[in-house]
Amino acid sequence: MISSFETDKLPQGYYKKVGTVLQRRDSSGEGQSLLLFLRDMGPIWVSAPASKTKCRFGGAIEPLVWAEFDLYQSPARLYLQGAEVKEDFISLRCSAEKLKSALRLYKRLSKTLMVGHESNNILILLWSSMLLIKENCPVDIVEYRFTWKLLKEAGLAPSLQYCVNCGSKLDSGARWTNDGLICASCSGTNKEDLDADALKSLRFAALLNHDKFIEWTGSQEKSSLYTDELKKLVTFFTDMD
Ligand SMILES: [Zn+2]
Known part of the structure; x- marks a missing residue:
């Protein structure tokens, strides 16, 4: 802090x-x-x-x-x-949506990073996220990606691949718990929060490399998936606001 x-x-x-x-x-x-x-x-x-x-x-x-x-x-x-x-990322200042999104990334880092600790991976993550916003990638997906990767650097990111309860692969769908995502069999009769397609999109958003991400977001339709998931992700920070 x-x-x-x-x-x-x-x-x-x-x-x-x-x-x-x-x-x-x-x-x-x-x-x-x-x-x-x-x-x-x-x-x-x-x-x-x-x-x-x-x-x-x-x-x-x-x-x-x-x-x-x-x-x-x-x-x-x-x-x-x-x-x-x-x-100067001057083009971001011509769009309220882009500007606000970039400022949220900076604010998150101000709250999360430790003064005096070298954090080159996170500096590169910030740089790459700023470029993605500049490249007109949807800001909700960029913010989701940035946040998941930032949590990953801190060792706090919920797995998008494996059930936090039993360790089996999350294939058909998943449900949120306070600890992370759980698989269909651990969910029992409870309804899934994410179907297989949504899980796949979340993995792509978080894990594709920079250039592939730009290409992939070009084909994404507007969806509330990423803003909904971002709200879940921020609860994994230990400095929760
Ligand atoms: Zn499970």
Whole structure:
């Protein structure tokens, strides 16, 4: 849970890292504190002094923008010294649906990630999800995919292949329990929540590689399946809101 500015300090010196801004906080008169999510460093708080904020960093410290950040660790603090925009995802700002969806991904990470822990797999997941939104993939499916993969990284994702109760393959259909999906025989007389087709779609959404996913979503009809399943998935986070 990200709640503190206190982290183990880096050795004094200069650093250059690619990443994105997860959160910004204005500290009165002193400029801004930025929670950057950086390659090899994970999420890390940096100070962007007020006098330099506007002219030096321009659009690079806007939310959703990806940049290469120049940092300096002084004996006291980690400072942002410069930034070069790599991808501004400007097209997302022209669509309220895409923008809101991307912001939800960022918000989820702000709540889930640990400051100071390298999380390159999750940084790549965020980058890939942003590209999928930019590529016009349906945002409900992208959010479902992102959330399942994020849970997977944390070791918390419910299996889409095997019954959580008896371990047999989920082929014909499945039912939700608090622990995960259970198979038809473990469900007894209770009605299934997901039929075989729905299960297959959920597996594709979560497991197809980036390019295959783009191709597959092109053939998907609008359905409430993914938003319904997303509501189930978020209950598997340990920091439930
Ligand atoms: Zn079972």
